[in-house]
Amino acid sequence: MQDESSPPVSLETSEPTLALSLHPALAGKVNFATAQNGVAVVKRLAIENTETEAVRDVRLTLFASPAILREKTWVIDSIAPGVTLQLSDLETPLDTALLGGLDEAEIGQLQFRLSAQGLEDVTSTHRIEMLARDEWGGLAEMDNILAAFISPNQPAVARILKEAGRLLEAAGHSGAIDGYQGGDPHRVWMLAGAIWSAATGLGLTYAVPPASFERVGQKIRDPERIVSEGLATCLDSTLLIAAAYEAAGLNTAVLFSHGHAWVGVWLVKKDFGRLVEPDVVAVRKATVAREFVPLETTLLTRRPAVGFEEAIAAGRDRLSEARETEFIQVVDINRARAARIRPLASHRTPDSPAHEDIAASPAALPRPLDLGLLPGELVEEAPTTAMGRIERWQRKLLDLSLANRLLNFRDTRGAVPMICPDISATEDRLANGEVFRLLALKDENAISGRDIPADEARQIERDLALDALTRGQIAVPLTARDMAARLTELYRKARSDMAEGGTNTLFLAVGFLRWKRSEGDTRSYRAPLLLLPVKLERRSAQSEYRLSQLEDEVRINSTLLEMLKRDFELRIPDLEGDLPRDESGLDIPRIMEILRQRVRDVAGFEVVEECALSMLISTQK
Known part of the structure; x- marks a missing residue:
């Protein structure tokens, strides 16, 4: 769906020292379907102060004629000179009754009135096409x-x-x-x-x-x-x-x-x-x-x-x-x-008896599908055992400063965040040798441009991620371009580390502890809980990446456990030896519950069920 960006509207005084410009991006077409599905009318809205003095008591009001949406007013105390203020709260629910009653398209208007202290009110009018109830607006919109x-x-x-x-x-x-x-x-x-x-x-x-x-x-x-x-x-x-x-x-x-x-x-x-x-x-x-x-x-x-x-x-x-x-x-x-x-919704009252027969002679059924024409799923080779020594790995874990990503994990370009609604099942499938593809969630275009509450938007993303898991995909909250760039960087670095030192450095972090250095600290940090050794593979430079687990043990973040003992006098013996297991492998829910219970009374500490892919050993950033 494309935005229709309207030209800026300026608000000026006779003195050229104060001026405001309105930058709206609006839908060009609306119909009953857009109203029913929460598609936004106002895509983006910004007010720019183009001059050298602050403008105060700014009010922007939106009207529609006919009234396909309710009047809405934004109030801004002040806009500093040279600042373009992007307005939030763009929700403008459409009148489903009005749009549902249209049997032919009509042309309506959206009108903005912009006012500020010491300035004359200025209005701008924008055309909007109100489509009939049964009319689709095309791919462009x-x-x-x-x-x-x-x-x-x-x-x-x-x-x-x-x-x-x-x-x-x-x-x-x-x-x-x-x-x-x-x-x-x-x-x-x-x-x-x-x-x-x-x-x-x-x-x-x-x-x-x-x-x-x-x-x-x-x-x-x-x-x-x-x-x-x-x-x-x-x-x-x-x-x-x-x-x-x-x-x-x-x-x-x-x-x-x-x-x-x-x-x-x-x-x-x-x-x-x-x-x-x-x-x-x-x-x-x-x-x-x-x-x-x-x-x-x-x-x-x-x-x-x-x-x-x-x-x-x-x-x-x-x-x-x-x-x-x-x-x-x-x-x-x-x-x-x-x-x-x-x-x-149809809203149609049946006005004729149900049709009893098909009107013409139907075509014959197809021949059965040839078995040779439908290849099965490709069988991936079992992952090979990672080479490297545990002693060397453990030595690299001794850095207890915030420069260590194992204690201060940040969402940089060196990491790929993932949405795993069922972390335990995902870990079980990886442990059983399943290979996952990665889904760029931002390219789904499922939420952008729609007037839906934030909690519903999060639920939609979660539903999409859960659906992806059923199809052997892990959802990544990035665009395909950004995801591919980050994966390529990780792929090359992991291969280089393996070639040079014989050690796998690429891990899937499963679960995080969000923590603070002190109760009054305004900044929080994230430390991975479990480290799953994984590898990225692709068949060619143009192919998509696939993620699988190496035949190496899943490790607790012992750097985190050491930091908790040293800095907070908090020991978690249940996680220092053999990790809890269930019939499928590691008991992820039990491990997270143990940590939750241990940090429950520590201010600023919280266990979150998140996943991310990153270099977690040799890369110290």
């Missing part, structure tokens, strides 16, 4: 809420699934609409094919979409309207099939190229790992691996009915190298749901 227009719970979708079950049973297969429950991609292939065949029986007619719909948007027919009218644009048919697949428990994505949209479905329980995927190569790799199948949905309108495999061939062709310049992006519906982009 509303890519992250496309999923709101996918309606898996409408009766028309249920009828398609019922017909799909009938077709499966007629061909000797189970008629259950069971998604990924069986864990068999061949079963998913037949289920997805049956849903496609059932949809071809609707007898739809192609409707030409508006020019540049992918950029500027269009009105969208929901499943009930598609079935009743028998008409569908490429985007209509795409969202219809996406709704049916989602209702069947399958993960879907909507693909866009210039002037076109089509759908994709995963044969395995995966997704693209981000809400918007702009890389056609990533999509093509998933397609070549037969994990993801793209479908040309306009073929639903062909007579005679076009089969599932032919639709896939046409969908793949749009991803080919010859046509990749046409490709724009994929919107991953599973990631959108994880970010709580909800389907629009």
